[in-house]
Amino acid sequence: xxxxxxxxxxxxxxxxxxxxxxxxxxxxxxxxxxxxxxxxxxxxxxxxxxxxxxxxxxxxxxxxxxxxxxxxxxxxxxxxxxxxxxxxxxxxxxxxxxxxxxxxxxxxxxxxxxxxxxxxxxxxxxxxxxxxxxxxxxxxxxxxxxxxxxxxxxxxxxxxxxxxxxxxxxxxxxxxxxxxxxxxxxxxxxxxxxxxxxxxxxxxxxxxxxxxxxxxxxxxxxxxxxxxxxxxxxxxxxxxxxxxxxxxxxxxxxxxxxxxxxxxxxxxxxxxxxxxxxxxx
Amino acid sequence: xxxxxxxxxxxxxxxxxxxxxxxxxxxxxxxxxxxxxxxxxxxxxxxxxxxxxxxxxxxxxxxxxxxxxxxxxxxxxxxxxxxxxxxxxxxxxxxxxxxxxxxxxxxxxxxxxxxxxxxxxxxxxxxxxxxxxxxxxxxxxxxxxxxxxxxxxxxxxxxxxxxxxxxxxxxxxxxxxxxxxxxxxxxxxxxxxxxxxxxxxxxxxxxxxxxxxxxxxxxxxxxxxxxxxxxxxxxxxxxxxxxxxxxxxxxxxxxxxxxxxxxxxxxxxxxxxxxxxxxxxxxxxxxxxxxxxxxxxxxxxxxxxxxxxxxxxxxxxxxxxxxxxxxxxxxxxxxxxxxxxxxxxxxxxxxxxxxxxxxxxxxxxxxxxxxxxxxxxxxxxxxxxxxxxxxxxxxxxxxx
Numbered sequence: 001x002x003x004x005x006x007x008x009x010x011x012x013x014x015x016x017x018x019x020x021x022x023x024x025x026x027x028x029x030x031x032x033x034x035x036x037x038x039x040x041x042x043x044x045x046x047x048x049x050x051x052x053x054x055x056x057x058x059x060x061x062x063x064x065x066x067x068x069x070x071x072x073x074x075x076x077x078x079x080x081x082x083x084x085x086x087x088x089x090x091x092x093x094x095x096x097x098x099x100x101x102x103x104x105x106x107x108x109x110x111x112x113x114x115x116x117x118x119x120x121x122x123x124x125x126x127x128x129x130x131x132x133x134x135x136x137x138x139x140x141x142x143x144x145x146x147x148x149x150x151x152x153x154x155x156x157x158x159x160x161x162x163x164x165x166x167x168x169x170x171x172x173x174x175x176x177x178x179x180x181x182x183x184x185x186x187x188x189x190x191x192x193x194x195x196x197x198x199x200x201x202x203x204x205x206x207x208x209x210x211x212x213x214x215x216x217x218x219x220x221x222x223x224x225x226x227x228x229x230x231x232x233x234x235x236x237x238x239x240x241x242x243x244x245x246x247x248x249x250x251x252x253x254x255x256x257x258x259x260x261x262x263x264x265x266x267x268x269x270x271x272x273x274x275x276x277x278x279x280x281x
Numbered sequence: 282x283x284x285x286x287x288x289x290x291x292x293x294x295x296x297x298x299x300x301x302x303x304x305x306x307x308x309x310x311x312x313x314x315x316x317x318x319x320x321x322x323x324x325x326x327x328x329x330x331x332x333x334x335x336x337x338x339x340x341x342x343x344x345x346x347x348x349x350x351x352x353x354x355x356x357x358x359x360x361x362x363x364x365x366x367x368x369x370x371x372x373x374x375x376x377x378x379x380x381x382x383x384x385x386x387x388x389x390x391x392x393x394x395x396x397x398x399x400x401x402x403x404x405x406x407x408x409x410x411x412x413x414x415x416x417x418x419x420x421x422x423x424x425x426x427x428x429x430x431x432x433x434x435x436x437x438x439x440x441x442x443x444x445x446x447x448x449x450x451x452x453x454x455x456x457x458x459x460x461x462x463x464x465x466x467x468x469x470x471x472x473x474x475x476x477x478x479x480x481x482x483x484x485x486x487x488x489x490x491x492x493x494x495x496x497x498x499x500x501x502x503x504x505x506x507x508x509x510x511x512x513x514x515x516x517x518x519x520x521x522x523x524x525x526x527x528x529x530x531x532x533x534x535x536x537x538x539x540x541x542x543x544x545x546x547x548x549x550x551x552x553x554x555x556x557x558x559x560x561x562x563x564x565x566x567x568x569x570x571x572x573x574x575x576x577x578x579x580x581x582x583x584x585x586x587x588x589x590x591x592x593x594x595x596x597x598x599x600x601x602x603x604x605x606x607x608x609x610x611x612x613x614x615x616x617x618x619x620x621x622x623x624x625x626x627x628x629x630x631x632x633x634x635x636x637x638x639x640x641x642x643x644x645x646x647x648x649x650x651x652x653x654x655x656x657x658x659x660x661x662x663x664x665x666x667x668x669x670x671x672x673x674x675x676x677x678x679x680x681x
Contacts, residue, residue: 053329055329092406092408093409093410093411093474094409095406095411095415096400096401096404096406097405097409098404113400114393115395115397116393116394116395118332118333119411119471121329121332122332122475122478122614125476125477125478131329133321133323133327134320135322136318136319137396138393138394139394218477220477223476226408226474228474228476228486229470229473230408231473231486232473233410233413236413236463239462244456244458247454247455247459248451248455251455255362
């Protein structure tokens with residue numbers, strides 16, 4: 001899992017100050033992944049954005065947020081999608097290993113393995129994996145990072161369609177570019193490269209002008225999530241051997257004491273009987 | 282009289298309560314059928330915000346510690362060698378076996394692709410707590426099944442299996458305790474990954490240890506409750522003297538749990554703790570009424586010796602455990618803006634599973650020697666119609 005060389009994988013650099021809210025990425029994603037359309041309602045949920053949430057049919061979407069700046073109404077945007085973590089929580093908790101961090105960067109999901117336990121949905125700090133709630137035997141759906149395109153040397157569909165805001169390339173280069181922009185235009189941005197450290201580092205990196213919480217970014221730890229469960233799980237073999245061995249030894253000692261006691265009693269009373277044998281059991 | 286008619290007459294002779302339980306199980310089975318026909322989304326209130334609901338919170342996370350009586354008592358009786366508690370072991374094993382079988386059914390209903398359950402054997406991911414738990418639950422259900430086979434073999438007079446099972450008794454008891462320790466604690470590990478989701482009152486790195494210790498408390502409490510209920514409603518002898526011994530162990534484990542809980546809260550958790558009134562109340566109920574109050578009750582000899590008050594204290598521990606598991610897996614994970622509550626079908630299935638547990642327990646107790654277990658009276662010799670073993674049988678018995 002964490003043995004992958006994450007410095008060479010590719011990442012999205014999403015500069016939200018450059019996003020025009022055209023939602024070309026949303027459309028390109030639907031087209032490339034052949035996802036069904038969703039019925040939408042004006043002003044559903046928090047604001048102008050549609051569909052109201054990511055779902056089994058929507059892997060990415062632009063969230064709208066209006067705010068006031070110098071007495072003017074302004075818009076800010078946030079592209080919601082899978083963060084393709086360097087050490088993904090979904091991959092670590094999946095009992096059948098249906099999630100995998102690829103060397104190219106995207107975290108991919110193998111729907112042939114999935115047993116449908118939905119632990120990935122509990123584990124993901126960004127709330128990304130979605131479920132086919134309408135089906136009798138449902139599967140998980142999530143952004144693939146267009147792994148099929150990336151493997152073939154192309155950019156992901158959303159990055160190709162985006163006219164302004166998305167840059168795609170080696171992760172190290174993207175972080176470097178983000179930091180260059182922060183240094184060059186300190187007034188334009190909140191001074192933070194989101195995704196550099198979050199959840200142990202992700203392959204989607206954001207720059208923005210509005211505080212991240214205001215845009216609807218989730219509060220996440222900087223530590224890679226799999227380490228939280230692994231610190232307990234790594235003890236499993238030791239605990240098994242300790243408990244098993246300890247109890248075996250304890251019962252052997254106790255039974256031996258019984259056996260000796262029975263033998264001694266038999267000697268004292270001088271009875272030659274099968275009774276000690278009975279006690280052995 | 283045909284077999285079907287004989288069964289019909291037998292069922293007709295049952296007590297009204299048992300018939301009521303059968304009806305509940307039938308309704309639950311019907312409701313679970315609807316889940317497969319119409320899908321999880323249509324029949325449950327689960328959604329992308331709450332992928333886990335009542336079935337995981339009760340049928341799995343709560344039912345597993347409630348079935349902990351078998352391994353706890355097995356270890357107490359056979360490893361720690363408190364032999365006089367032996368008569369309580371069989372009912373505990375039956376309860377455990379039923380509990381785990383029903384956990385497996387609950388899990389299969391909740392899985393999106395239950396027909397692929399076997400994938401766990403083929404694609405291993407040792408980093409997954411879910412992998413660990415599913416392996417352990419399958420292994421432990423097998424162990425419990427083997428332990429449960431003893432009364433079955435006695436009932437039908439299968440001598441060879443009886444001898445094999447007798448020989449396997451100790452290894453099975455040790456395996457049961459070791460496997461249970463793993464999966465009871467790993468159920469707590471599940472929620473370690475919910476770093477910024479589970480509320481601070483419950484999120485701490487000791488969660489696995491706390492789950493294990495509280496499972497032991499609830500295992501013993503369930504045995505106390507169950508034996509008292511069997512005495513009251515099933516005409517079984519009063520095991521009060523034995524339950525007193527269990528009640529003497531309980532304050533130690535309860536005390537350990539409370540100490541660990543306070544330590545984890547003070548030293549290992551990060552605040553704020555009391556920012557959500559509903560969760561604060563839930564936490565106070567869980568700790569105060571569910572663990573601290575019964576601790577002070579079990580400390581007193583007068584409570585331990587009194588059948589009624591002892592059962593009440595045991596009931597409080599069960600209440601505390603159930604509330605704790607719901608707090609960790611449901612209430613504490615709740616988004617204040619979006620509330621989850623189980624749908625009618627989810628509730629009917631869970632009620633059916635609980636009813637099924639009681640029903641099968643009563644029926645097994647009716648047809649198999651669960652209560653009148655006296656190991657010394659069981660005939661472990663091999664039947665020898667051809668007289669080929671003859672005098673060799675004593676030497677065979679020493680191999681036990």
